[in-house]
Amino acid sequence: MFSSAVGVLFDGFAYGMLLFLLSVGLSVTLGMMNFVNLAHCTFAAVGGYCTVTVVNRLGWPFLAALPIAFVAGALLSVVLERLLFRRLYRASDLDQCLVTIGIAFMSIATFAWFYTTEPQSARPPAYLLGSVELMGRSFGIYRLFLTAVGLAITALLVYSLEYTRFGARVRAAVDNQRMARGLGIDVDRAFLFTFALGGGLAGLGGALAIEVIGLESTLPLSVILVYVLIVVAVGGLGSIRGSLVAAIVLGITDTAGKYYFPWLGAFLIYLVMVALLMWRPLGLFGKR
Amino acid sequence: MKKLLVAAAIAAAFGSAQAQQTVKIGMPLTLSGQFADAASQMLNGAKTYMKMHGDTVAGKKIEIITRDVGGPAPDVAKRLSQELVVRDGVDILAGYVLTPNAMAAGDVSAEAKKFMVVMNAATSVVITKSPYMIRTSVTLPQVMETFGTWAATKGGLKQSYTMVTDYGPGIDAEGAFQSAFKAAGGNIVGAVRFPVANPDFSAFVQRAKDIGPESIFIFIPGGAQPAALGKAMAERGIDKKKTRVLGSGETTAEAALKSMGDNALDIITAWHYDYTSKNPLNVKFVKEYQGVSGGRNPDFFSIGGYDGMHAIYEALKKTKGNTDAEALIGAAKGLKWESPRGPMMIDPETRDVVQNVYIRRVQKVGGELVNVPFETIPMVKDPAGERRKQAAAKK
Numbered sequence: 001m002f003s004s005a006v007g008v009l010f011d012g013f014a015y016g017m018l019l020f021l022l023s024v025g026l027s028v029t030l031g032m033m034n035f036v037n038l039a040h041c042t043f044a045a046v047g048g049y050c051t052v053t054v055v056n057r058l059g060w061p062f063l064a065a066l067p068i069a070f071v072a073g074a075l076l077s078v079v080l081e082r083l084l085f086r087r088l089y090r091a092s093d094l095d096q097c098l099v100t101i102g103i104a105f106m107s108i109a110t111f112a113w114f115y116t117t118e119p120q121s122a123r124p125p126a127y128l129l130g131s132v133e134l135m136g137r138s139f140g141i142y143r144l145f146l147t148a149v150g151l152a153i154t155a156l157l158v159y160s161l162e163y164t165r166f167g168a169r170v171r172a173a174v175d176n177q178r179m180a181r182g183l184g185i186d187v188d189r190a191f192l193f194t195f196a197l198g199g200g201l202a203g204l205g206g207a208l209a210i211e212v213i214g215l216e217s218t219l220p221l222s223v224i225l226v227y228v229l230i231v232v233a234v235g236g237l238g239s240i241r242g243s244l245v246a247a248i249v250l251g252i253t254d255t256a257g258k259y260y261f262p263w264l265g266a267f268l269i270y271l272v273m274v275a276l277l278m279w280r281p282l283g284l285f286g287k288r
Numbered sequence: 289m290k291k292l293l294v295a296a297a298i299a300a301a302f303g304s305a306q307a308q309q310t311v312k313i314g315m316p317l318t319l320s321g322q323f324a325d326a327a328s329q330m331l332n333g334a335k336t337y338m339k340m341h342g343d344t345v346a347g348k349k350i351e352i353i354t355r356d357v358g359g360p361a362p363d364v365a366k367r368l369s370q371e372l373v374v375r376d377g378v379d380i381l382a383g384y385v386l387t388p389n390a391m392a393a394g395d396v397s398a399e400a401k402k403f404m405v406v407m408n409a410a411t412s413v414v415i416t417k418s419p420y421m422i423r424t425s426v427t428l429p430q431v432m433e434t435f436g437t438w439a440a441t442k443g444g445l446k447q448s449y450t451m452v453t454d455y456g457p458g459i460d461a462e463g464a465f466q467s468a469f470k471a472a473g474g475n476i477v478g479a480v481r482f483p484v485a486n487p488d489f490s491a492f493v494q495r496a497k498d499i500g501p502e503s504i505f506i507f508i509p510g511g512a513q514p515a516a517l518g519k520a521m522a523e524r525g526i527d528k529k530k531t532r533v534l535g536s537g538e539t540t541a542e543a544a545l546k547s548m549g550d551n552a553l554d555i556i557t558a559w560h561y562d563y564t565s566k567n568p569l570n571v572k573f574v575k576e577y578q579g580v581s582g583g584r585n586p587d588f589f590s591i592g593g594y595d596g597m598h599a600i601y602e603a604l605k606k607t608k609g610n611t612d613a614e615a616l617i618g619a620a621k622g623l624k625w626e627s628p629r630g631p632m633m634i635d636p637e638t639r640d641v642v643q644n645v646y647i648r649r650v651q652k653v654g655g656e657l658v659n660v661p662f663e664t665i666p667m668v669k670d671p672a673g674e675r676r677k678q679a680a681a682k683k
Contacts, residue, residue, distance in 0.1 A: 015490070213516050
């Protein structure tokens, strides 16, 4: 019983880390710019397809492909932000939803065109596969790796947002845009950087997710988008801490639900979401 | 429905007066959405047949008209089938990747009296929806009951834990495997159903591992999921020498094997087709297919489309080009042929597919992972269809 609980906690935590990487960008951009980007998982898919291309066609090592996936996600989000999204910051939520859903559909068709609708794979090196035995319980090495990457990224994010000048500007822009502008902070630039960061992290998440959930052209509008939106809603808009806690809670609930109550299936996370949002309608760490 | 009949009759008369020399085949397929890959593979199978055998049969030119259903949408499938019959004046309905779509379109075939060829939709009961329908794919009980019986007898397994996706075909496969396995003396030690959209399988696999059964039976739709499940099993360290892993052909399809890598070794599956078969007919088919599909290998959707076209061609030859549904179904009943998958037949009574079921094991052949068949169960009929027949006889 105890050992199975440890295993479930570990698996859920690692899965939560993956969800965190995929969703933190959306949470920040939604909170900062009030922009509903339903095409967020497109960045993840771009990261995933970049990894597949770099690893399978160019023969690069998997780990070297990860930064590329980050850059690809960041680049795409910058392009979209400059070309499309910035025109819509003041548009209604419905307009934003329609445009970004359209982009998600177009990206699905684009991926299917270039990579076919077949599921893709990019195998990590052998030392990241398999499992290690600890206290009579096996722990997946790739999940340990996911956890490590997730924690490292969290530390980096917290440091850069809490302790650097860039972070101070971003926080100022999130808390009070008009005041920040009045103080001479280049809010547009802060937005652009944040968008790039969010897109990049989603790209990295997409690359890391290939080994856990696979990669198909339909990823931008798959169940992963639902999970990402749940993380954002439960965590509270614009809160990194909120996204982290929500992703971990969600990952552990999902895994524990499937292990202990498989007949409830994936339903448990929705119950938890409803309960948490009834308790805190703005999300765990939401301010507005 | 009367209106539809009249309209169909007018359209048919109009169509035949206008284009005497063309046989139109209407194919409502899931060309976009989650099942787009299946539909394109099926369509390429049909096109490959036409490429290899010409587009004229019994003096008539064959023309395919496709429509996009977009996904599991029975209402859309029915409307599109109806439009194909009424507006485009098709003579034959064909295709149908998904069971709900085929079920809904069966009504159109029955009411408008159109010959219908189901090229996938594998739920047994589909075939009862129209007396003018044949199926050239596979039925779930055909493979899964056969597999359950095999596992408990020749497979030498006494215990199994079943893991299936929680949707129609998954539940059918679970029922078929469990009942056949138990009837042959096996014991089901537990069962679990995955949600249809399930990204991470680790918890389910961990649960199975903790129960420690002698074998695990899996049924899961194709796409990204088989690989995700296979990886979770490898990560959990399920030793396939101790715990046998059994599955349907989708579990170890080409893409799934590629992304699972060596983790897939020793998975045992039962299925009716694999593109690596050395059957000379198949070698030729695969080569032609790659030309049509731009390098992709065929899968079971492709072979369903290919053999569906074969059945249409052979039936048209027998009726000398007459597309009347009664004539075509009469000609199609009892058709026998050598397919790239092996020998097959359209059951003269149930109109369903009769074919070999192959038990295969994933092995490394020349550095590639391949489903190597090691046992053949010849000419299996759909057991559910046989039971329906007996029940009808009792009444």
